[in-house]
Amino acid sequence: MIGAIEAGGTKFVCGIGNETGDILERVTIPTTTPEETLKQVVEFFDGKKIERLGVGSFGPIDLDPESRGYGSITSTPKPHWSHFNLIGELKKHFPIPITFDTDVNAAALGESVWGAAKGLDSCLYITVGTGIGVGALTEGKLVHGLTHPEMGHIMVRRHPDDTYAGGCPYHGDCLEGVASGPAIEARWGKKAIELVDNNQVWKMEAYYLAQAIANYILILSPKKVILGGGVMNQMHLFPLIREQVTTILAGYVHHKQILEEMDTYIVPPGLGNNAGLVGALGLVL
């Protein structure tokens, strides 16, 4: 039995699974204060005899094993959670091997083992929702360096018709600042879900996401690009994004997958909304 936690800013999804990626039991717990939330998490796993635990978390997080803060959520704007040591707290209750990574790295791993990038040693998992996060698998390994990637914050060229200043508290009009769910709402004055029939909204959204994806492709050359998250429930975004990525790359990246098979290259998650939880399971395989 393996435990898995997808620790999100809105909810914690906890599950019990096995080595073939099946989730046998799961529970969803609202993310309130660390004390309240963790109490319920511990209750769920208590007595379940899990041997290992994988945790994919919202961030930024401290993944440096040499650091005193290892296992913490670091400088989140989310009240109460800044510098909370999630793994330290879990270790108190479950003295078992625990593997910790970002929620999006976990999802990228899950998709590569059981989902849309099954069998591939490289892929990207991009979530577009309240924020924009990206996990990356390259040469069979999840990407880390000084810290974990923060690809949602790259700079993009502004759309000529976009008058919205951008909502990122750090960078203003970085990708997340102009293309996250809250940015769409702030720019157009309505929630994304109420703008489904407004083509201009989605063309602009695709313009920004395609630019970022083209840069990711030029930098990492992933074998599959997977897009999930609330905003990507607008499935009509996929063809718009594929078209603009093709236009931006302009035939420069000579690979059949990009030149001829874009429909199977930029795709929705194979694991649907389970990518994060199943990926957390994958972290401890």
Place this chain on the structure above:
Amino acid sequence: MIGAIEAGGTKFVCGIGNETGDILERVTIPTTTPEETLKQVVEFFDGKKIERLGVGSFGPIDLDPESRGYGSITSTPKPHWSHFNLIGELKKHFPIPITFDTDVNAAALGESVWGAAKGLDSCLYITVGTGIGVGALTEGKLVHGLTHPEMGHIMVRRHPDDTYAGGCPYHGDCLEGVASGPAIEARWGKKAIELVDNNQVWKMEAYYLAQAIANYILILSPKKVILGGGVMNQMHLFPLIREQVTTILAGYVHHKQILEEMDTYIVPPGLGNNAGLVGALGLVL
């Protein structure tokens, strides 16, 4: 004895070295036609009893072992070299293990073993010259995916004072299109070397390179960023680039190396102009 080739668009540098990264003998051969150049390369290695050979090449190149074109230079604008199978030709003369990668990936590896990123499992090697190329080591491995990275071609935001359209035949004003040596010359009407005292030139150059580097940091989180190539001989570019990278990241990436130690983070090659040749040696260790 190990053989190493740094195969460049202007010259091939061939060397004989050992496992500690020492180059014992070297020769420089002009890059003319494949026939002429390879003849001299073969003559150099003939009778030297090399057991393995590492080749770092200009690109784009075909690195897919499953591909019929494996070992080729693919769609280069350089006359005579398009689709020339460099490794196939070398194999005819030297039936020994040959490892093939991009010149910049080789340089990144060399820097991580013997140079400025010694002992680190992640770094970037960026060359700014006739073109802009980047090699990347992540989690101890050189980055490849569908193809090898082509990071020099990412899109950047235009400098508000820049009226130059950009010189990339594929993308116009991508990074290489606005910040390579030829782009500087085309924009200002003089060679970079004649513009040394014109601050505006270097501020604009740093603006573009810093944008790209900030994006690379957000995407790969490298532990060291190494800048080489002809344009980077202008050492006064380093402080300008460091300053602008710091401004763009705006304190978001919480790591001491970026927040406090930028002077030892974005640096020149530890191996100087030998990074490519020594890196090619490193490919077969």
